[in-house]
Amino acid sequence: MSVTELTSPPAQPLYRTLADHYLGAIRSGVLTPGERMPSVRTLMRTHAVSLSTALQVCRHLESEGWLEARERSGYFVRQPRRALLAPVKEPEVATPDPAAYVGVHARVSAIVARGQQADVRVDLSGASGEATLYPSAALNRIATQVLRRYPLLLTQAVTPNGHPELQTAVARRALDMGVQIAPDEVIVTHGCIEALNLALRAVTQPGDTVAVESPTYYGLLQVLESLGLRAVEIPTSPRTGMSIEALEMAVQAYGNIRAVVVVPNLQNPLGCIMPDAAKRRMAAFCDANRIVLIEDDTYSPMADSPTPLKAIKAWDRTGNVIYCASLRKTVAPGVRLGWVIAGRWHERVQMLKFAQSRPNDSLLQVVVGRFVASGAYDRHLRALRQTLREQRERMAESIAGSFPAGTRLLVPAGGFAMWVELPPNVSSTDLFEAALAQGVRIAPGTMFSNLNRFDHYFRICFGLAPSADLEAALALLGQLTRQLSER
Amino acid sequence: MSVTELTSPPAQPLYRTLADHYLGAIRSGVLTPGERMPSVRTLMRTHAVSLSTALQVCRHLESEGWLEARERSGYFVRQPRRALLAPVKEPEVATPDPAAYVGVHARVSAIVARGQQADVRVDLSGASGEATLYPSAALNRIATQVLRRYPLLLTQAVTPNGHPELQTAVARRALDMGVQIAPDEVIVTHGCIEALNLALRAVTQPGDTVAVESPTYYGLLQVLESLGLRAVEIPTSPRTGMSIEALEMAVQAYGNIRAVVVVPNLQNPLGCIMPDAAKRRMAAFCDANRIVLIEDDTYSPMADSPTPLKAIKAWDRTGNVIYCASLRKTVAPGVRLGWVIAGRWHERVQMLKFAQSRPNDSLLQVVVGRFVASGAYDRHLRALRQTLREQRERMAESIAGSFPAGTRLLVPAGGFAMWVELPPNVSSTDLFEAALAQGVRIAPGTMFSNLNRFDHYFRICFGLAPSADLEAALALLGQLTRQLSER
Numbered sequence: 001m002s003v004t005e006l007t008s009p010p011a012q013p014l015y016r017t018l019a020d021h022y023l024g025a026i027r028s029g030v031l032t033p034g035e036r037m038p039s040v041r042t043l044m045r046t047h048a049v050s051l052s053t054a055l056q057v058c059r060h061l062e063s064e065g066w067l068e069a070r071e072r073s074g075y076f077v078r079q080p081r082r083a084l085l086a087p088v089k090e091p092e093v094a095t096p097d098p099a100a101y102v103g104v105h106a107r108v109s110a111i112v113a114r115g116q117q118a119d120v121r122v123d124l125s126g127a128s129g130e131a132t133l134y135p136s137a138a139l140n141r142i143a144t145q146v147l148r149r150y151p152l153l154l155t156q157a158v159t160p161n162g163h164p165e166l167q168t169a170v171a172r173r174a175l176d177m178g179v180q181i182a183p184d185e186v187i188v189t190h191g192c193i194e195a196l197n198l199a200l201r202a203v204t205q206p207g208d209t210v211a212v213e214s215p216t217y218y219g220l221l222q223v224l225e226s227l228g229l230r231a232v233e234i235p236t237s238p239r240t241g242m243s244i245e246a247l248e249m250a251v252q253a254y255g256n257i258r259a260v261v262v263v264p265n266l267q268n269p270l271g272c273i274m275p276d277a278a279k280r281r282m283a284a285f286c287d288a289n290r291i292v293l294i295e296d297d298t299y300s301p302m303a304d305s306p307t308p309l310k311a312i313k314a315w316d317r318t319g320n321v322i323y324c325a326s327l328r329k330t331v332a333p334g335v336r337l338g339w340v341i342a343g344r345w346h347e348r349v350q351m352l353k354f355a356q357s358r359p360n361d362s363l364l365q366v367v368v369g370r371f372v373a374s375g376a377y378d379r380h381l382r383a384l385r386q387t388l389r390e391q392r393e394r395m396a397e398s399i400a401g402s403f404p405a406g407t408r409l410l411v412p413a414g415g416f417a418m419w420v421e422l423p424p425n426v427s428s429t430d431l432f433e434a435a436l437a438q439g440v441r442i443a444p445g446t447m448f449s450n451l452n453r454f455d456h457y458f459r460i461c462f463g464l465a466p467s468a469d470l471e472a473a474l475a476l477l478g479q480l481t482r483q484l485s486e487r
Numbered sequence: 488m489s490v491t492e493l494t495s496p497p498a499q500p501l502y503r504t505l506a507d508h509y510l511g512a513i514r515s516g517v518l519t520p521g522e523r524m525p526s527v528r529t530l531m532r533t534h535a536v537s538l539s540t541a542l543q544v545c546r547h548l549e550s551e552g553w554l555e556a557r558e559r560s561g562y563f564v565r566q567p568r569r570a571l572l573a574p575v576k577e578p579e580v581a582t583p584d585p586a587a588y589v590g591v592h593a594r595v596s597a598i599v600a601r602g603q604q605a606d607v608r609v610d611l612s613g614a615s616g617e618a619t620l621y622p623s624a625a626l627n628r629i630a631t632q633v634l635r636r637y638p639l640l641l642t643q644a645v646t647p648n649g650h651p652e653l654q655t656a657v658a659r660r661a662l663d664m665g666v667q668i669a670p671d672e673v674i675v676t677h678g679c680i681e682a683l684n685l686a687l688r689a690v691t692q693p694g695d696t697v698a699v700e701s702p703t704y705y706g707l708l709q710v711l712e713s714l715g716l717r718a719v720e721i722p723t724s725p726r727t728g729m730s731i732e733a734l735e736m737a738v739q740a741y742g743n744i745r746a747v748v749v750v751p752n753l754q755n756p757l758g759c760i761m762p763d764a765a766k767r768r769m770a771a772f773c774d775a776n777r778i779v780l781i782e783d784d785t786y787s788p789m790a791d792s793p794t795p796l797k798a799i800k801a802w803d804r805t806g807n808v809i810y811c812a813s814l815r816k817t818v819a820p821g822v823r824l825g826w827v828i829a830g831r832w833h834e835r836v837q838m839l840k841f842a843q844s845r846p847n848d849s850l851l852q853v854v855v856g857r858f859v860a861s862g863a864y865d866r867h868l869r870a871l872r873q874t875l876r877e878q879r880e881r882m883a884e885s886i887a888g889s890f891p892a893g894t895r896l897l898v899p900a901g902g903f904a905m906w907v908e909l910p911p912n913v914s915s916t917d918l919f920e921a922a923l924a925q926g927v928r929i930a931p932g933t934m935f936s937n938l939n940r941f942d943h944y945f946r947i948c949f950g951l952a953p954s955a956d957l958e959a960a961l962a963l964l965g966q967l968t969r970q971l972s973e974r
Binding site: 109126128131132133134135136137139140143144147148151152153154155156157158189190191193194197201205206219222223225226228332333334335336351352354355356357358360361362363364367 | 596613615618619620621622623624626627630631634635638639640641642643644645676677678680681684688692693706709710712713715819820821822823838839841842843844845847848849850851854
């Protein structure tokens with residue numbers, strides 16, 4: 001949201017936005033049944049809203065059955081009317097084992113290849129929305145205008161580091177996340193994955209150790225393996241993100257951790273959001289221990305939050321945080337544009353980007369830069385989040401209705417996918433194979449770690465529009481899980 | 488040129504195309520004054536043309552003053568009417584020194600940065616044509632059509648490895664270079680530079696040694712340094728390309744050469760073209776010695792040749808050649824699309840491309856794929872080559888007229904830039920600085936090698952349209968060289 005947009009009227013009343021925010025907290029277990037809702041006075045102060053708005057928030061949640069008013073004590077979270085699963089368990093915090101990512105690529109590739117060979121009718125293995133959820137008409141219109149206005153855009157040399165229109169749009173949006181940078185600090189990349197490659201190449205040598213969340217995005221594990229890096233997996237809470245205590249233990253135990261990669265907002269696959277206090281502490285800890293903090297913040301605009309989430313980079317005082325993000329999930333899955341803000345490694349990342357793939361083409365940078373700079377982006381994000389929220393709720397209910405006892409689920413406060421914990425005796429690899437044989441594809445937990453901890457978890461995407469096929473697929477997954485748990 | 492295009496009428500009469508071909512050979516010193524021109528019978532056989540066409544070729548060159556007829560002996564190359572410089576000297580063939588590319592990036596970056604800081608009026612340091620030489624109107628029209636026809640192209644997920652339209656167009660064009668591949672063997676990349684990165688990453692480990700041409704493109708030296716590779720520079724003839732004898736000596740002397748990077752067609756910066764016999768020998772030598780041959784063939788469509796030049800890959804029997812190319816120089820300098828055909832390393836390159844930057848966006852692949860598949864591409868290439876040939880001849884004459892004795896020049900048979908040898912006591916670094924101070928930028932020889940051999944050479948681009956500014960810049964360069972040689 002740009003500065004001007006913050007003061008313009010939102011698409012839905014403010015009380016609804018705030019109510020959705022607290023609903024997310026209830027759904028995700030941050031506020032548990034029986035717990036006291038923040039007081040009306042607290043709501044007024046925290047969100048700078050009027051008494052009447054704060055009261056509307058509570059009354060709306062009460063009327064929807066999520067809160068109950070207790071005389072003279074305020075509002076309390078109710079037991080949900082609808083079936084809800086217990087949330088995914090917290091990890092044990094202990095000194096993590098270092099893991100060399102030998103073979104993770106082969107394993108992930110095998111799973112991906114299996115999925116591509118099969119005849120997939122319902123693909124729930126991804127982490128983005130359907131093409132129709134994105135603003136193709138607006139982007140196409142801008143593209144046509146831009147080509148008319150700058151007829152030599154495809155045939156003239158590109159600008160170093162990135163096109164100023166996109167760099168400026170990114171720098172403006174970064175302000176809302178608490179990050180103050182100049183446009184020319186933005187190095188445009190081929191998606192967040194190239195940004196992560198460049199960040200890691202800039203600060204590590206092959207053989208170095210890098211700390212990552214556990215579970216983490218399998219793409220990151222592939223990058224680490226392809227660069228010859230070792231990794232240590234840090235236990236990560238499905239509510240609050242990477243455990244700083246565990247990271248401290250790992251640093252004490254091994255002492256040679258060169259960098260840490262963190263997804264603070266809507267972590268993939270857990271969907272957790274690191275509290276601001278933890279973000280600040282993480283930035284300070286890494287700085288004090290000379291560990292480079294690489295932040296992947298691709299998902300943050302997808303959070304159900306009345307205000308933009310802060311980046312860890314907001315607490316970076318020394319240029320020790322390398323910030324990476326992209327627009328593929330938020331603007332257009334067919335446009336692979338990302339960027340890196342590399343702090344004190346700016347020069348080295350710039351050199352590596354030049355040597356690896358040269359500066360990006362201009363056309364899509366200008367198109368997307370113009371879209372992101374406009375109010376249309378904010379309107380698109382609000383609509384996209386609303387649609388995904390509805391699809392997420394519907395899917396959570398379907399899973400709660402069809403999966404056997406012992407299944408746990410922590411509904412995230414945004415994003416595109418959920419992390420489901422199966423009963424302890426059910427392997428998600430078995431579920432993956434059984435479902436694939438019937439045309440339904442999920443992402444089994446073993447893709448997200450090199451340790452053998454997550455075989456009874458899987459990631460499921462709620463980016464697909466509701467349909468009979470989707471409902472049938474969820475029923476099938478529940479039924480297969482039931483069969484596997486009874487074996 | 489596609490198969491169908493080969494039989495369609497060319498833009499100029501066939502005899503003119505063939506005459507230009509031999510004129511190039513005379514200009515570049517392949518045919519020297521006093522030497523016998525191939526007989527009419529030989530011309531008929533080599534090019535499969537009629538007697539009348541073969542005769543027209545010789546008569547045209549005679550009327551232009553390049554050949555003279557001697558009774559009963561045929562045609563001979565005349566001393567040129569116009570001022571021509573002696574060709575650049577051949578290198579000594581000896582066992583090359585291995586060079587670790589420590590610091591080459593810093594040096595190149597310093598030169599690039601100096602050039603960017605200055606107020607440059609005439610930039611002759613590049614190696615491509617002006618934006619207006621490229622088919623922007625056609626590309627923009629196709630882009631607009633494609634967006635209308637496929638409205639979700641920007642918002643739907645991309646296809647793995649590349650878009651089939653571009654893969655198919657590339658595979659068809661490869662046929663003309665003697666390379667038979669299936670479209671899905673083409674892995675689309677962000678320009679040739681990413682293709683080279685992936686090829687090198689696929690077959691080397693940091694610390695390995697790679698053989699390169701000397702002089703070679705500074706971009707390649709940066710890639711090697713950024714990947715932690717050592718290089719050995721192989722003497723390269725300005726006429727026939729990398730010396731296979733010197734490569735053999737280097738292999739015998741060091742034995743640990745893992746790969747060799749060769750630009751067989753219009754090498755950068757020399758502009759030389761490796762004869763087909765040498766291409767075949769190079770492919771066989773590398774295969775027999777278990778050295779991976781990485782071929783960079785970006786410039787070959789720019790050769791003044793009546794038929795497409797062959798790639799070394801055409802003689803690859805075992806998948807040992809990794810072929811890299813791009814369309815930035817031939818179709819659109821603002822579109823960074825390249826590809827790699829990786830032979831027996833296809834799977835590994837595919838994995839590295841996925842881990843490094845994911846498959847490319849679709850839009851520009853479809854646009855450029857459609858253009859390249861059409862006859863408009865052939866027409867564009869013919870016009871582009873013709874313009875560049877005229878600009879090249881004009882520049883060669885200007886240089887011959889303004890530079891002091893001792894300057895040597897080998898006019899290449901195509902491409903965008905020439906390699907100029909200064910009198911032995913003139914440093915091109917000094918010339919670079921002196922010219923830059925007056926707003927003229929060249930690429931000094933030290934950028935093209937890590938050895939100290941090329942300081943009295945520079946590369947100059949003939950991609951700029953004729954203008955008074957350009958003529959003044961060339962006169963200035965000649966005058967500065969004269970001053971420097973008299974110091």
